[in-house]
Amino acid sequence: MQIITGAKEFIFLNALPALVPSVKHVLDHTGKCIKDTDYLNDILFRVKSVVTELFTNACKHSGTETVKLTVDINDDYISITKIDDGHPFNRELLVHPEGEKKLLAYDVMHNLYALTDGENTIKFIAEESDNEQPDINNITEHFGLLIITKCANEFLYHYDRLTGQNVFTVKISLIG
Amino acid sequence: MIDIQEERPDYLLAKVNLMEANLNNADKFRDELVNLLNKYGKRVVLDLSKITYMDSSFLGALVSALKHAIANSSDVILIHLKKDIHDLFALIRLDKVFKIHKNLEAFTTAG
Structure with a gap:
């Protein structure tokens, strides 16, 4: 299995018309770097879904002109990091006691938790319920964080108090 | 954005005329x-x-529209999903909420 390792930085316009071209750009780069990977299609599906949601989230919430994204590939993982100077994700979560899970969102199929993971850092965790015939009225209409969390092997948010930057980091395994 | 293809007594067949289905x-x-x-x-x-x-x-x-349909004793059925799109539904378990069929024939056979 040949992987082209290394980090590449992208800066995209934070605007709706730029959303899909930006995702395609990241996918093309990633596809070239990992083209001989065993689980190529599954990994590219995850990268596509994660990057789509990171950009959608930025368009909706960050209020910045550009989005900076870094794709760092090593032999084991793809790390996708999105940095912006927009509004902090959720200040309340950042002061939650270390190691404690806080329920962020839920419906009849999933619970989405935020786990404090060091200073100003939270880790997202999704748990599935065993409900096989969910009632449509008890299902959320907000899936962005859930999609990223379920695609990722690790999904972290860090708020850098010195720079005021939001740092979202998603790790996707290359080894199944 | 949604083109009607065919009206039948018990359903309406329509095609979503979009390649990029997103916030836009x-x-x-x-x-x-x-x-x-x-x-x-x-x-x-x-x-x-x-x-x-x-x-x-x-x-x-889509979920919002399905809620409206179910509340009015109707339904929204999905056909011809590309693999990535189907995988996205399965990832967040929306394949348990929507009736998803490979094509129209599979839908009519299932009823």
Whole structure:
């Protein structure tokens, strides 16, 4: 299995018309770097879904002109990091006691938790319920964080108090 | 954005005329679909074959329209999903909420 390792930085316009071209750009780069990977299609599906949601989230919430994204590939993982100077994700979560899970969102199929993971850092965790015939009225209409969390092997948010930057980091395994 | 293909006694076949289904068009899509459900008063079978990109905003719009359909004793059925799109539904378990069929024939056979 040949992987082209290394980090590449992208800066995209934070605007709706730029959303899909930006995702395609990241996918093309990633596809070239990992083209001989065993689980190529599954990994590219995850990268596509994660990057789509990171950009959608930025368009909706960050209020910045550009989005900076870094794709760092090593032999084991793809790390996708999105940095912006927009509004902090959720200040309340950042002061939650270390190691404690806080329920962020839920419906009849999933619970989405935020786990404090060091200073100003939270880790997202999704748990599935065993409900096989969910009632449509008890299902959320907000899936962005859930999609990223379920695609990722690790999904972290860090708020850098010195720079005021939001740092979202998603790790996707290359080894199944 | 939603093109009607065929009206049958018990369902309406319509095609979503979008390659990129996202935040850009999610609200308008939901409004169009809800209008179709209200106007025709029957199940809507949506052909999603053109869609190659879908984001959480569009999924939210679909769920919102399905809630409206179910509340009015109707339904939204999805056909011709590309693999990535089907995988996205399966990832967040929306394949347990929507009736998803490979094509129209599979839907009519299943009833």
